[in-house]
Structure formats: C-alpha cells, structure tokens
Amino acid sequence: MLVTFPNMGNVAFAARALCQGLKIPYVMPEKNNKDTLRRGSFYAPEEICLPFKVMLGNFLECIEKGADTILFVGSCGPCRFGEYCELHMKILRRLGYGNVNIVVADFSPEIGIDALRHRIAAISDKSPVGKLEKLKAVKNAMIIEALCDRLDRIAYEMAGYEVNRGTCKRLMYEYKAKILESKEPDETIAMLRGYLRKFGEVKTDLSLDPVKIAIIGEIYTVIDPFSNLYIEEKLMDLGASSSRMLTPTWWVKDLVMKPVKLNSPNINRAARKYMPFPVGGHGKECIGEAVLAAKKGMDGAIQILPLGCMPEVISKAILPSIRRDYSFPFMTLIVDEVTGEAGINTRLEAFLDMLGSIKKRGGSGRKHNLTKMEPAGSLLRRCANEADRKELFFE
Ligand code: SF4
Structure with a gap:
C-alpha cells in the first residue's frame, strides 16, 4: 500500500x-x-x-x-x-x-x-506499529497541524508590525521547507517549536498600526495559498496585517464539538442575526467571522470563494447588510482556473489604499462599542511585554 x-x-x-x-x-x-x-x-x-x-x-x-x-x-x-x-x-x-x-x-x-x-x-x-504508537502518531499529527496553523497566524499578523520588511515571510518559508526535510514527527515538532521562539525575537514596532484585514470565505480556498493566489503573502508584502479564523485546527475542533452543539459558539452567535440556519460549506462561518472582524476593530475583510460556490454566494449576498450596519468594508475575490493574478493585485492594492485613507481620516465612524472585544493587533501589543511574549509563544 x-x-x-x-x-x-x-x-x-x-x-x-x-x-x-x-x-x-x-x-x-x-x-x-x-x-x-x-x-x-x-x-x-x-x-x-x-x-x-x-x-x-x-x-x-x-x-x-x-x-x-x-x-x-x-x-x-x-x-x-x-x-x-x-x-x-x-x-x-x-x-x-x-x-x-x-x-x-x-x-x-x-x-x-x-x-x-x-x-x-x-x-x-x-x-506495523502497536496501538500506543498509533495513538501517538495521531496526537503528533494534530500537534504539527496546530503548530503550523499557529505559526502562520503569527506570521500573517506580525508582518504588518515587523521592522525589517520580509522577516516573517522568510521565517514562514523556512519552517515550511524544513518540515519536508524532517524524518520523524518528533523532529518536526521540535523544529516548529524552535520557530515559535524565533518569531518571539522578530523586531516589531507597535506604533506602525498597519491596515488589518480579516480573511473570510470558503475553507479550502482560504487555507490553500495557491488557490487564493497567495493573497496572505501579498498582504505581507504590502505591509498589512491579516488574520483568519478558519484553519484545519479550527475545523477539527468544530467537528468534535458539533455533536454536542458547542462548536464555534462565538461565530454562531455573531452570525445568528443575518443567517440563522446553516447553508452548507462554511457560509454561516463567513458571516459570523465578518461580524466579529467588524466588532474587533479590523479595517476590512476579504471574502474568497471559488466560482459557483453555493454557500459563499449566499454569504456574499448578505455581506452588504453587515457593511451597512457596521460601516465595515469588504472585498470579494472569486477564484477559478482562469483567474488572472494581475487583476487581483490591482484590486488588492486599491482596496488597501482605500482602507488606509479611511484609517487616516480617523476610521469609518463605526458606532458600536469595541471595548468588550479584544481589539485586532492585541496579540502583538501583548508581545510588547517580554513576560507575556513568553507566555504567548513558549508554552
Ligand atoms: S460548493 Fe463551495 S463549500 Fe462546497 S465544496 Fe464547492 S467550494 Fe467548497
């Protein structure tokens, strides 16, 4: 086999x-x-x-x-x-x-x-291995997935704050290449933990206050960089900070908690007003994430969906209501095998320019209360404190 x-x-x-x-x-x-x-x-x-x-x-x-x-x-x-x-x-x-x-x-x-x-x-x-080793293999695979997702999240968010542009992207490429060189899961885990430490040492400037973008949409296209034309990496190059909630680790947790109806309560609660019923795929999650991003004080969101994706088309029709209620800008990218990269680049730069000028003018005038939510970028603000930084990256 x-x-x-x-x-x-x-x-x-x-x-x-x-x-x-x-x-x-x-x-x-x-x-x-x-x-x-x-x-x-x-x-x-x-x-x-x-x-x-x-x-x-x-x-x-x-x-x-x-x-x-x-x-x-x-x-x-x-x-x-x-x-x-x-x-x-x-x-x-x-x-x-x-x-x-x-x-x-x-x-x-x-x-x-x-x-x-x-x-x-x-x-x-x-x-050929025994039961205990099989269980260990599953556990290690889950740890590796969680570490990769975490490192990606840190890299994408931290990129907007790095002093030397490109450091986070370089580290991200490094650990992804090294995973393919490692011979054993234990070796991979040790290496990835080492990279958590390296990210903890990246020089950041919290006063940069970059444009913060939430990536939402269909799960495969948001987690596969090739399918979304490397949009998160493009945002890194443009000095923006991005984050997304849908990751394979999230998917596993959501799946495990679904039978007891305790899956992603924050996302479901946020989506309820606009989409009370699931529509398949992760359409409901897209709406919930959009609302949470607006409440967290992100500057805008990019919805990515494959051409003809039924659940995301429904979400796309609902996003304008969220834009109206929260004065929260969105951009939708539809991808398929004929999507041209140049067109995406131009739209992305224009969207970032627009968000940047809204930010300079003092925001979009959102009226809702942000104080109860953890503001976007707080992951890094907490990093300013060395002790917190350890707690965050070295656990
Ligand atoms: S319809 Fe959309 S959510 Fe469903 S498999 Fe296709 S791309 Fe994924």
Whole structure:
C-alpha cells in the first residue's frame, strides 16, 4: 500500500506526519501549482468548484508516482463537497485507475460510526506499529497541524508590525521547507517549536498600526495559498496585517464539538442575526467571522470563494447588510482556473489604499462599542511585554 492525500495547506504536513508515525509508505503531493490545476481541470466537470479540480490534479500526480490509496475527508453535503469522493472515484475509474482505493473519513451521522471505524481500520491495519504508537502518531499529527496553523497566524499578523520588511515571510518559508526535510514527527515538532521562539525575537514596532484585514470565505480556498493566489503573502508584502479564523485546527475542533452543539459558539452567535440556519460549506462561518472582524476593530475583510460556490454566494449576498450596519468594508475575490493574478493585485492594492485613507481620516465612524472585544493587533501589543511574549509563544 502506498498512501497519498490532497495538498490542502498545512493539512498535508499533518497527513505526512501521520504516515511517518504509522510507518506507512506515502507519496507527498507536490506543492499545488499551475500544472496540478491544469491537469485537474482537464478531467473534472467544467462547472465543479476549484478545490475539486486541484485535488484531482493532486491525485493524478501521486498515482503516477505509484500511490494506490488516497486518504480523504468527506461529508454528505449539502454543497458539492458531498459529491466529491463519488465523482473523484468515477473519474479515476474512467481514466483506468480502478485499482486505486479512496478511503474517505466521513464523520457525518448518516454514514455511522461503524462504517467510519471500518474505513479507518483499512489504513491502521496496514501499520506495523502497536496501538500506543498509533495513538501517538495521531496526537503528533494534530500537534504539527496546530503548530503550523499557529505559526502562520503569527506570521500573517506580525508582518504588518515587523521592522525589517520580509522577516516573517522568510521565517514562514523556512519552517515550511524544513518540515519536508524532517524524518520523524518528533523532529518536526521540535523544529516548529524552535520557530515559535524565533518569531518571539522578530523586531516589531507597535506604533506602525498597519491596515488589518480579516480573511473570510470558503475553507479550502482560504487555507490553500495557491488557490487564493497567495493573497496572505501579498498582504505581507504590502505591509498589512491579516488574520483568519478558519484553519484545519479550527475545523477539527468544530467537528468534535458539533455533536454536542458547542462548536464555534462565538461565530454562531455573531452570525445568528443575518443567517440563522446553516447553508452548507462554511457560509454561516463567513458571516459570523465578518461580524466579529467588524466588532474587533479590523479595517476590512476579504471574502474568497471559488466560482459557483453555493454557500459563499449566499454569504456574499448578505455581506452588504453587515457593511451597512457596521460601516465595515469588504472585498470579494472569486477564484477559478482562469483567474488572472494581475487583476487581483490591482484590486488588492486599491482596496488597501482605500482602507488606509479611511484609517487616516480617523476610521469609518463605526458606532458600536469595541471595548468588550479584544481589539485586532492585541496579540502583538501583548508581545510588547517580554513576560507575556513568553507566555504567548513558549508554552
Ligand atoms: S463549500 Fe463551495 S467550494 Fe467548497 S465544496 Fe462546497 S460548493 Fe464547492
């Protein structure tokens, strides 16, 4: 058995660590690139959303390298995600890869816990290690995911405050490259912890007060830099500070807490007035995040969605109400395989210019009370105090 998995931001690092811990041979998917997308788009239905096409491209590349088992997560919908795995299987069969097994970890109650256990066993039974080591492998994979998400968050937010422009981006590239060099999950964890320390030493100037942007939208396109045309890195280059709530770590926590209805209470509460019912995907989360960003005192938000993404199209229609109620500016970026990077760059620069001038004029005149919320950028203000900085980065 040679396992592979889609390249979805930091998730691929965690999946790689899981295979290392279970001592199961694996094929690491290439960093998503234009060829991956071109290949996926060629065989995918034209109207399907971007994540499907990129993932299909990943699978085809890895199958050619010998992979015969694909690890994937699934759901029963209500958006197209519910159809992903069936459609992937159908296309792969048609292309002559009927021998490839797709193991779908589907946590929806419709599938049932027994079916889920059976699917997980299809992988874990092939592992030569004992039960305790298997548990450790899962734990390490989760730690690596959480550390990567945390480091990314610090890098994106801190970039607006760094004294030497480019330091955070350089550190981010470094740890991502080093993950691929490490041989063991324990080694990866130690290395990532070291980078937490390095971020703690980055020279920052809290008086810079950069434009602060919330990244909201469809989860795959916000966590996969290639799909969103590296928008967070572009914001780093432009000296802005950005943050997003949707990360793979958030997704796991949300999934675990959902059965007891304790998932993301802050987001759900914030979204209730505008969207009382879920509409599939993370449409509700997009609305909740937008409201929270406005209340936190962020300067604006960028919604990213793949062309034709049903849940995000609904959210897009609601965002103008939030703009009106909170005087909170939004920009929407719709991405697919023909999205031009130059157009995105121009829109991004124009949006930042607009936010910068609103900021200079003394803000958008929002009337709501910000004092109960933690203001954006407080992560770094707390860093000004060395003791706090330790607490924040060295735990
Ligand atoms: S959330 Fe949108 S992009 Fe993601 S699978 Fe559903 S329809 Fe497609």
